Amino acid sequence: MSAPAPSMFTPAAKAMAQKLGLTMGRANLEEFADTLMELAEADPDIVAVTSDSRGSGKLAPFGKELPKQIVEVGIAEQNLVGIAAGLAACGKKPFAVSPGCFLTARSLEQIKNDICYSDVPAALVGISSGVSYGALGTTHHSLHDLAVLRAINNLTITVPADNFETREAIRAAALATRPVFVRFGKAAMYGLHRPDTQFEIGKAITVHEGTDIAIIATGETVIHALLAAGELESQGISCRVLSVHTIKPLDAEAILRTGRECGAIITVEEHLVHGGLGEACASTLLQGGEAKPFRIVGIPDEETVTGAQADIFRHYGISMEGLTSTALDLLQRA
Amino acid sequence: MTNAELELKAIQLRKRLLKVIVDAGAGHTGGGLSCLDILNVLYNRVLRVSPETVADPHRDRYVQSKGHCVEALYTVLSDRGYFPEADLETVCHYQSHYVGHPTRQIPGIEMNTGALGHGLPICVGMALASKMDDAPYRVFTMLGDGELAEGSNWEAGLAASHYQLDNLIAILDYNTLQITGHTRDVMSTEPVAEKWRAFGWNVREVNGHDYAELTAAMADPAVPGQPTFIIAHTIKGKGVSFMENVARWHHGVPSEREFEQAIAELEHREVAS
Numbered sequence: 001m002s003a004p005a006p007s008m009f010t011p012a013a014k015a016m017a018q019k020l021g022l023t024m025g026r027a028n029l030e031e032f033a034d035t036l037m038e039l040a041e042a043d044p045d046i047v048a049v050t051s052d053s054r055g056s057g058k059l060a061p062f063g064k065e066l067p068k069q070i071v072e073v074g075i076a077e078q079n080l081v082g083i084a085a086g087l088a089a090c091g092k093k094p095f096a097v098s099p100g101c102f103l104t105a106r107s108l109e110q111i112k113n114d115i116c117y118s119d120v121p122a123a124l125v126g127i128s129s130g131v132s133y134g135a136l137g138t139t140h141h142s143l144h145d146l147a148v149l150r151a152i153n154n155l156t157i158t159v160p161a162d163n164f165e166t167r168e169a170i171r172a173a174a175l176a177t178r179p180v181f182v183r184f185g186k187a188a189m190y191g192l193h194r195p196d197t198q199f200e201i202g203k204a205i206t207v208h209e210g211t212d213i214a215i216i217a218t219g220e221t222v223i224h225a226l227l228a229a230g231e232l233e234s235q236g237i238s239c240r241v242l243s244v245h246t247i248k249p250l251d252a253e254a255i256l257r258t259g260r261e262c263g264a265i266i267t268v269e270e271h272l273v274h275g276g277l278g279e280a281c282a283s284t285l286l287q288g289g290e291a292k293p294f295r296i297v298g299i300p301d302e303e304t305v306t307g308a309q310a311d312i313f314r315h316y317g318i319s320m321e322g323l324t325s326t327a328l329d330l331l332q333r334a
Numbered sequence: 335m336t337n338a339e340l341e342l343k344a345i346q347l348r349k350r351l352l353k354v355i356v357d358a359g360a361g362h363t364g365g366g367l368s369c370l371d372i373l374n375v376l377y378n379r380v381l382r383v384s385p386e387t388v389a390d391p392h393r394d395r396y397v398q399s400k401g402h403c404v405e406a407l408y409t410v411l412s413d414r415g416y417f418p419e420a421d422l423e424t425v426c427h428y429q430s431h432y433v434g435h436p437t438r439q440i441p442g443i444e445m446n447t448g449a450l451g452h453g454l455p456i457c458v459g460m461a462l463a464s465k466m467d468d469a470p471y472r473v474f475t476m477l478g479d480g481e482l483a484e485g486s487n488w489e490a491g492l493a494a495s496h497y498q499l500d501n502l503i504a505i506l507d508y509n510t511l512q513i514t515g516h517t518r519d520v521m522s523t524e525p526v527a528e529k530w531r532a533f534g535w536n537v538r539e540v541n542g543h544d545y546a547e548l549t550a551a552m553a554d555p556a557v558p559g560q561p562t563f564i565i566a567h568t569i570k571g572k573g574v575s576f577m578e579n580v581a582r583w584h585h586g587v588p589s590e591r592e593f594e595q596a597i598a599e600l601e602h603r604e605v606a607s
Contacts, residue, residue: 047466071462074496079455079489086459086473089445091391092466094459109449110486114456118438118446 008187008310009227013320016230017190017223025191028166028184028220029127033058035170036095040069046174047071047087049096051080057097057127081107081124085114088122093174100126100142100183101133108148115179116154123173126183130220130270131299134308142183143299146247147275149181156180156201157247159269161222162192165245168199183219185270187309190223192243204251210238213327214262216255218244218277221268221318228323239327244277252284259290264330266295268318273298293330297323335378337545338607343413344374345604348573349597350422351409356593358405358426360434364570364583366406368509368542369476372566373410375548376474376505385415388441392471395460397445399453400478400507401435402585408432408440416442451484453477454504458490461502461561474552476505480512483521488533494561495534502561503552504535507542509570513584530563542566574599 009017017024025031040046040062048054048070054063063070071087073080077098084096096103103126104111115122126145133140149157156176160166166184173180192207199205207222208229215225222243229239240262242254259265265285267278278296285291297317305315313319317326335343347370355361376396383393398407405425412419417440424430431439435448445456453475461473477487494502506526514520523529527537536557540547548566555562570584571577574596577586588596 068466073489073493076489076493078451078486079458079493082452082455082486082490083459083462083493085445086456086461087463088459089456090395090460090463090467092463110452110455113446113449114452 005308006310008313010319010321013227016227016320020226020230022190022192025163025189027186027188028160028163029058029186031163031166032125032170032184033062035167037062037065039171039174040066043093043174044069045091046093046095049073049080049084049087049094051075051077051098051102053098053127056099059097077102077106078110081110082114084122085110085118085120088120089118093121095123095125095173097125097127099140100129100145101140104142104145104149111149112152116152119154119178121177122179123176124179124181126181128186129183130185131304131309131312132185132187134312135306137306138304141304143272143304145183146269146271146277150248150275150280154179155248158182158201158245159219159247160184160245161219161243162189164191164193164197165199165243169245172201185220185309187220189220192222192226202246202249202251204242204244204254206240207243208239208241210240211262212238213264213266213331214240214242214258215266215268215323215327216242216244216258216277216281217268218247219270221270224313224319224323225268227320228327231320231324232327237327237331247277247280250280250284252288255281255284256288256290259285259288259292262292264293266297266323266326266330268297268323270318271298273300295326295330297326340374340378340545342604342607344371345573345600345607347374347409347413349600351406352588352593352596354405354409354422354425355587357423358434359587360426361405361587362402362585363588364511364577364580364586365400365403365478365507365509367572367574367577368568368570369400369403369507370406370410370572371543371545372476372505372507372548373406375545375552377410377414379549380552381474382471385441392469394472394474395444395457396474397453397457398436398447399450399475400481401447404434404436407436411440411442450478450481451486454487454490457502457504458493458499461494461499462497464501465499472501472503474503474505476507478512479506479508479510479517479523480520482523482526491530491533491535498559499561500556500559503555503564504561505552505564505566507568508565509568511570511579511581511584513581515581527565534560535563536560537563537565539565539567542568543572
């Protein structure tokens with residue numbers, strides 16, 4: 001018997017989620033798979049392309065249901081992306097699905113040239129991204145993907161936070177006429193949004209209001225930011241939380257407004273502290289003349305600690321407790 | 335066009351190709367000359383595509399995997415009327431659309447290539463799309479022999495045969511030289527025919543400067559259920575005596591004197607033919 005995976009949330013964090021009225025959903029990965037199947041049933045040009053990844057991508061039902069709309073390339077990620085480019089150039093809408101660590105490193109040149117430079121409407125889906133594979137180690141982590149992909153022209157980069165954002169990001173990718181990258185993990189996610197929330201590529205969503213401090217977060221770290229905002233509120237500190245589901249194009253307007261209206265800013269991401277959301281926000285704020293106390297929370301530039309995703313998050317302060325403490329420190333109220 | 339007419343055209347195209355490279359001040363002279371006859375046959379006899387049908391979903395696709403020989407491709411496309419010949423004077427110039435590798439901005443070019451080992455996987459995707467749609471179009475690519483060292487070609491080689499892509503034709507411009515020297519010394523590809531046969535491909539070997547052989551191999555290549563790999567034995571720098579089989583002409587740009595000498599040689603042959 002293997003030990004149960006450690007929980008991402010402490011009892012106090014779970015109590016805060018309950019207090020905020022949040023309910024646990026399912027893994028974004030599962031939401032992706034079902035959404036893609038629904039879209040593909042309605043559009044025969046949608047093709048899933050997998051590199052021995054239909055199991056990890058929860059696409060086995062897709063393969064069974066729509067066998068003519070799935071292409072298996074075997075363990076060959078360069079070929080995965082090259083084939084997706086060829087399919088897209090000939091009128092198909094391919095979704096190349098592979099663990100983020102391989103998709104964005106092994107096939108980076110194919111992403112750059114065959115997809116982005118050739119400008120074909122392919123969707124690249126990085127599954128089990130960030131440190132989703134936790135203890136499997138650095139080979140299986142994608143902590144570089146946002147940095148390298150931000151540096152490539154002509155690519156929309158989306159990092160959904162919950163099931164709603166995942167569904168909307170996949171729908172947007174299916175409609176896109178240009179290249180798109182979507183990345184998410186495989187752990188169950190709390191729902192963050194009210195049913196009437198609007199999702200628009202390139203527009204950050206405010207998930208909590210406040211002005212003393214702001215946490216600008218992306219992907220599966222947004223929940224921790226929201227819980228920290230709840231905790232800070234109980235200590236009399238108002239904290240705005242932005243879910244930046246689109247890393248590129250970045251919602252500069254929302255980030256600058258946050259810089260103007262809030263006393264300090266923390267960014268948080270499941271990515272190296274270099275080249276991701278944090279540095280994108282720093283650049284936007286500084287060039288926009290907004291210099292507030294600022295802190296980037298992410299995975300530091302070191303050999304990542306061994307552990308499950310939850311252990312790694314906790315270790316580097318990506319948790320309600322960790323972000324609360326960073327906020328108090330930044331506000332010099334610790 | 336008869337073989338003799340195409341061969342005469344090839345002399346004219348070689349002259350224009352050299353002019354493009356001289357005007358650009360850059361280019362791939364040796365490889366351009368080695369693959370020019372293949373392109374001449376492809377665009378004048380084999381490909382079911384024309385300037386009028388570049389947007390037809392059923393057109394044949396050609397992706398030049400050895401993208402560095404773009405000057406030869408530009409020369410042939412311009413001759414076929416895809417764009418005005420005057421455009422060739424702008425190749426590699428500031429703000430020109432005619433980049434030093436193929437891009438889709440140019441009418442008739444299907445994909446942006448230039449990094450090696452990318453064309454074949456893309457063509458596998460295109461050939462799969464054709465099969466999925468039950469469409470009639472075929473997909474062609476041209477590879478360099480030095481390029482075969484890129485592992486992605488072999489990934490695509492597996493996939494093409496796995497999916498029985500008999501609508502896919504890869505042509506190897508086998509001129510045996512790459513930038514450093516002989517391919518056999520840099521990274522041997524031999525026995526190249528046996529390798530592709532072992533990967534499940536229908537392999538043909540032709541003289542890459544023989545119009546009858548090239549036409550026969552490319553026009554009717556298919557063995558049902560197998561992709562086709564045409565090994566075209568070519569001479570790097572073909573057509574200009576002092577450039578033939580000399581590695582330094584891989585991306586050498588002729589001086590004024592060398593250019594005049596090359597043109598004189600080609601004109602002499604043009605008059606004689």
